[in-house]
Amino acid sequence: MHDVSNPTNSPRRALRGQRLAGAVVMALTLVAGTACSQKPAAETAAPAATGTPAPAPAAKAASADVPVVDEAEAARLAEQVKAETRHAWQGYMQFAKGHDDLKPISGQPRDWYEKSLLMSPVDALDTLILLGLDKEATEARELIATQLSFDHDMYVQNFEITIRLLGGLISGYQLSGDERLLKLAEDLGKRLLPVFESKTGLPYTHVNLRTGKVRGTVSNPAETGTLLIEFGALSKLTGNPIYYDKAKRALTETFNRRSRIGLVGLNINVETGEWTNPTSHIAGGIDSYYEYLFKCWKLFGDADCKRMWDESIGPINQYLADEVREGEFWYGYADMNTGKRTQTTYGALDAFMPGLLAFGGDLERAKRLQESGLKMWRLHGIEPEAIDYAKMEVTSPGYPLRPEIVESAYYLHHYTGDARYRGMGKEFFEDFVRHTRTEHGFAALKDVRSKEKNDSMESFLFAETFKYYYLLFAPKTALDFDAVVFNTEAHPIRKTWKD
Numbered sequence: 001m002h003d004v005s006n007p008t009n010s011p012r013r014a015l016r017g018q019r020l021a022g023a024v025v026m027a028l029t030l031v032a033g034t035a036c037s038q039k040p041a042a043e044t045a046a047p048a049a050t051g052t053p054a055p056a057p058a059a060k061a062a063s064a065d066v067p068v069v070d071e072a073e074a075a076r077l078a079e080q081v082k083a084e085t086r087h088a089w090q091g092y093m094q095f096a097k098g099h100d101d102l103k104p105i106s107g108q109p110r111d112w113y114e115k116s117l118l119m120s121p122v123d124a125l126d127t128l129i130l131l132g133l134d135k136e137a138t139e140a141r142e143l144i145a146t147q148l149s150f151d152h153d154m155y156v157q158n159f160e161i162t163i164r165l166l167g168g169l170i171s172g173y174q175l176s177g178d179e180r181l182l183k184l185a186e187d188l189g190k191r192l193l194p195v196f197e198s199k200t201g202l203p204y205t206h207v208n209l210r211t212g213k214v215r216g217t218v219s220n221p222a223e224t225g226t227l228l229i230e231f232g233a234l235s236k237l238t239g240n241p242i243y244y245d246k247a248k249r250a251l252t253e254t255f256n257r258r259s260r261i262g263l264v265g266l267n268i269n270v271e272t273g274e275w276t277n278p279t280s281h282i283a284g285g286i287d288s289y290y291e292y293l294f295k296c297w298k299l300f301g302d303a304d305c306k307r308m309w310d311e312s313i314g315p316i317n318q319y320l321a322d323e324v325r326e327g328e329f330w331y332g333y334a335d336m337n338t339g340k341r342t343q344t345t346y347g348a349l350d351a352f353m354p355g356l357l358a359f360g361g362d363l364e365r366a367k368r369l370q371e372s373g374l375k376m377w378r379l380h381g382i383e384p385e386a387i388d389y390a391k392m393e394v395t396s397p398g399y400p401l402r403p404e405i406v407e408s409a410y411y412l413h414h415y416t417g418d419a420r421y422r423g424m425g426k427e428f429f430e431d432f433v434r435h436t437r438t439e440h441g442f443a444a445l446k447d448v449r450s451k452e453k454n455d456s457m458e459s460f461l462f463a464e465t466f467k468y469y470y471l472l473f474a475p476k477t478a479l480d481f482d483a484v485v486f487n488t489e490a491h492p493i494r495k496t497w498k499d
């Protein structure tokens with residue numbers, strides 16, 4: 001959940017200064033867009049620093065145009081994304097091989113639980129394959145196939161393990177044909193099944209991988225409703241329907257508890273089915289529940305999912321969508337029962353929504369919302385976790401290397417063919433490299449205003465952030481968009497089964 005803290009500076013005043021500087025930056029960027037296109041990746045990198053703020057060029061004004069990206073520039077950027085992905089992977093292999101994550105400043109490993117579950121290699125595998133980083137992909141696959149075990153006496157979070165590991169193993173299997181990955185996925189799926197044994201069918205949040213004991217009765221729609229792509233694909237690939245049925249019931253039971261006006265809340269007790277927090281939004285804790293309603297229709301052709309999506313998107317647009325200032329479009333918070341606005345908050349996680357709107361056929365809202373995301377990014381030259389969009393002030397200042405805004409640029413570029421989205425991508429990517437690159441990898445930011453780094457590199461950097469940057473810049477042949485559905489961790493699942 002968002003960590004809400006007060007900004008220490010005045011974004012309004014900063015913005016006035018940025019407008020002038022932004023015009024200069026825009027002019028330079030427009031020229032640089034093509035002229036400097038041969039700059040090697042290393043030149044754009046921030047110095048290897050521990051918490052030392054990177055020299056930050058003046059942030060762009062919200063109204064400044066995006067860089068021009070033609071085909072040649074897009075190809076150069078795709079190569080640069082590959083080089084930076086290799087840099088992060090090499091850091092992981094040198095300092096954290098066999099562990100979940102790399103700490104990119106100290107060069108130390110980090111594990112989520114008592115034993116490593118190889119989060120980074122599993123999340124990275126399909127990205128390494130798609131980017132054509134063959135040596136690195138083989139390293140990841142062998143590490144997984146020879147070292148990954150789920151037979152551990154420890155509690156894990158069902159949602160994270162499903163989207164990162166189950167999703168990563170299934171897409172890795174589909175892209176490589178390596179049966180060992182499917183066996184691991186099936187073993188994991190079996191060990192996760194006890195979460196569904198509540199009276200309501202809504203899953204407990206945690207399960208012990210060895211004993212099958214469960215815990216965690218207060219959950220949220222993202223955790224109860226973001227399971228069907230992975231569990232459903234596992235059923236289709238193994239011929240065992242139990243995974244599909246359990247995850248679909250969890251999704252449906254969540255939908256069935258929507259309010260009279262069609263919204264869901266933030267927290268729900270999985271034993272009683274009662275909401276314990278009536279806050280409604282599209283941010284973390286709810287976001288991917290909506291994503292899976294639509295995507296499960298696309299992947300499985302499940303008409304119930306389409307009906308649930310159709311009945312949800314109207315209330316989202318009626319009660320959560322917000323228009324401010326001159327034609328700005330955002331989604332904020334409201335009470336699930338009354339629809340009354342409770343907060344004007346939008347953030348890095350909400351930024352998946354333009355992509356979902358585009359996928360769902362609503363290009364107009366998608367385009368407008370992405371422009372708001374760009375404005376949020378430009379407040380400090382990289383996006384914060386959350387802002388108050390009514391005041392354009394940061395309310396949660398971290399940047400954990402999230403992908404959502406890039407994901408949306410990729411969907412919008414796919415559906416519109418408009419080079420503007422590659423231009424946004426170039427701006428995001430160059431800011432991302434400038435502010436987060438370290439000697440060993442890429443570091444989250446503690447605060448987008450100071451650009452102070454945090455010694456953390458989440459595995460979704462590999463699974464999502466690099467993948468969406470690459471796919472945005474690479475030719476369409478890099479991945480047949482229409483043949484796959486991405487799970488919420490950007491693992492592309494291909495429908496290889498008959499209905």
Ligand code: DMJ
Pocket residue numbers: 163288349402403404460464488489490
């Ligand atoms: C990822 O783990 C998934 O995208 C999830 O749905 C929420 N966000 C993180 C990355 O930001």
